[in-house]
Amino acid sequence: MHGEKFLEEIEKITQSYSGEYSLLINNTSNLFKLLSNAIDEIDLEKTLRLKTLAVLGYFVLPNDLYPESELGAKGYIDDIMALIHVLKMIELEYDISSLTPLWEGTENDLQEILGVEFKKLIQQESILYNELLAYLDI
Known part of the structure; x- marks a missing residue:
């Protein structure tokens, strides 16, 4: 259970979004669930x-x-940058095959x-990305 009401509220805001970064924003709750599942299902090393x-x-x-x-859905x-940043770290350490079974969307969407x-997001929003990494110290 991932706080179903919390995720339902996020889905209400993000599911119908159709602007820039729509694939990312439409999958906000799936990305949160994936990272939540990863911490439960993968034996992550302490720092990660x-x-x-x-x-x-x-x-x-x-x-x-x-x-x-x-800003609404955008x-x-x-949050999406932070989620994916850590998911990429997990992917590098444990391979994509450790994440795929935990993903609730399509495998193509995850890839x-x-x-x-x-890559497109962090290139276009590089200032925000760098601020975020500094803020979270990740």
């Missing part, structure tokens, strides 16, 4: 476990660097999100 917990905690902060209360961009979409 702590980074995962930091990102999950950041996700629930109401007044983060890019607040949803002001306000999840910083696209962790690859092309994340």
Whole structure:
């Protein structure tokens, strides 16, 4: 259980989003669930476990660097960056095959999100990405 009401609220905001970064934003709750599942199902080494917990905690902060209360669905961009950043670390350490069974979307979406979409996001939003990494110390 991942706080079903919390995730339902996120899905209400993000599922119908159709602007820039729509694949990422439409999968916000799936990315949160994936990282939550990873911490439960993969024997993460201590440092990576702590980074995962930091990102999950950041996700629930109401007044983060890019607040949803002001920006709507696009306000999840910083949370998504943090989630994917740590998922990429897990992928490098344990391989994509450790994440695929934990993902609730399609395998193609996961590969696209962790690859092309994340690369595009951090290139276009590099200042926010660097601020986020410094803020979270990850």
